Amino acid sequence: MSAGINLARYTPKIPDWPESERPRERLIKFGAAGLSDAEILAILLRVGNHETTAIDLARHIINDFGGFRGLDSRSVAELCEVAGVGPAKAAQIKAAIELGKRLFLEEAAPQSKVESSEDVFKLVSPHLQNLNHEVFRILLLTSRNAVIADKVMFAGSLTESIVSPREIIKEAINQAAASVVFVHNHPSGDPAPSNEDKRVTSHLKQACEMVGVNVLDHIIVANSKYYSFADSGLF
Numbered sequence: 418m419s420a421g422i423n424l425a426r427y428t429p430k431i432p433d434w435p436e437s438e439r440p441r442e443r444l445i446k447f448g449a450a451g452l453s454d455a456e457i458l459a460i461l462l463r464v465g466n467h468e469t470t471a472i473d474l475a476r477h478i479i480n481d482f483g484g485f486r487g488l489d490s491r492s493v494a495e496l497c498e499v500a501g502v503g504p505a506k507a508a509q510i511k512a513a514i515e516l517g518k519r520l521f522l523e524e525a526a527p528q529s530k531v532e533s534s535e536d537v538f539k540l541v542s543p544h545l546q547n548l549n550h551e552v553f554r555i556l557l558l559t560s561r562n563a564v565i566a567d568k569v570m571f572a573g574s575l576t577e578s579i580v581s582p583r584e585i586i587k588e589a590i591n592q593a594a595a596s597v598v599f600v601h602n603h604p605s606g607d608p609a610p611s612n613e614d615k616r617v618t619s620h621l622k623q624a625c626e627m628v629g630v631n632v633l634d635h636i637i638v639a640n641s642k643y644y645s646f647a648d649s650g651l652f
Contacts, residue, residue: 440472454479461509466501474501478510489514490547518543530562534645537598537636541567545602545638553580553601557594558633565592575601575617582624589630596631600638608639610646618646 440456449457458475465474478499482488488496488510496507531537541554544567553571556564568588573579589597599618610618614637622632634647646652 454485458510461513462502462506469501474499478502485514485517486547490549531556531558531564531598532562534634534636534643534648537600537634537645538638538643540564541600541636542638542641542643545600546640548602549604551575551601551604553599555585555588556598556600557589557592558596558598560595562596562633565594575611575614580617580621582621585621586625586628586630589625590628594630596633597625598633599635601635603637603639606639606642608637608642608644610635610637610644610651615651618651622652 440452440459443456444452444460452460455472455475458479459471462471462475465471469477478488478496479485481499482491482496493504493507493511496502496510497504502510531540537556540556544554545552550572551574552569553575554567554569557566557568559565570584570588571579571581585597588594599621601614614635618635622635625632632652634645634652636646637644
């Protein structure tokens with residue numbers, strides 16, 4: 418046998434596969450909906466590593482990280498710990514997941530008003546689900562509850578030292594907002610407010626309303642669940 422490919426370890430590369438089995442060609446011919454999760458991810462990865470194909474690498478990533486939701490919660494640095502995934506591939510994966518979130522938001526865009534806590538949850542949950550750290554956002558609204566903007570204000574546990582009423586009031590005035598809705602997430606999966614959540618919310622609400630900015634609600638998002646201060650009678 419010639420000194421070349423070790424047939425015992427050789428894995429055919431995707432370009433060597435029959436055309437009907439290649440993910441990109443299958444997508445072009447049949448559409449993306451017919452592809453498996455691993456095939457979709459393999460198209461993003463383009464190539465595998467020196468030991469495996471892009472599809473095998475994609476299967477490994479999906480299994481190790483618990484699907485696309487798991488990938489969403491991991492950082493670029495964590496993805497780069499996988500053999501065969503460098504910063505470029507990790508960035509492509511994160512960008513594709515963000516693209517899916519933004520598509521979801523575009524589909525929800527015709528609803529330009531928020532008239533209930535559920536409306537708020539549907540609007541912001543794609544940005545807050547699967548995060549492993551807390552983020553505090555505000556929705557800035559017109560007098561008719563039309564959304565002017567959705568702003569990330571702070572990252573970190575909800576405390577008075579982190580969340581500044583001055584920054585929220587400044588943003589509301591700059592956007593000429595008549596009212597605001599506070600939103601933050603609980604990575605624990607439990608949407609129930611802590612005593613600190615209640616205390617800080619009361620403090621922020623009083624500060625905003627002293628300068629004429631009405632606070633309509635505070636929504637806590639925990640994956641697929643949420644808690645509304647207004648619905649619970651705390652407002």
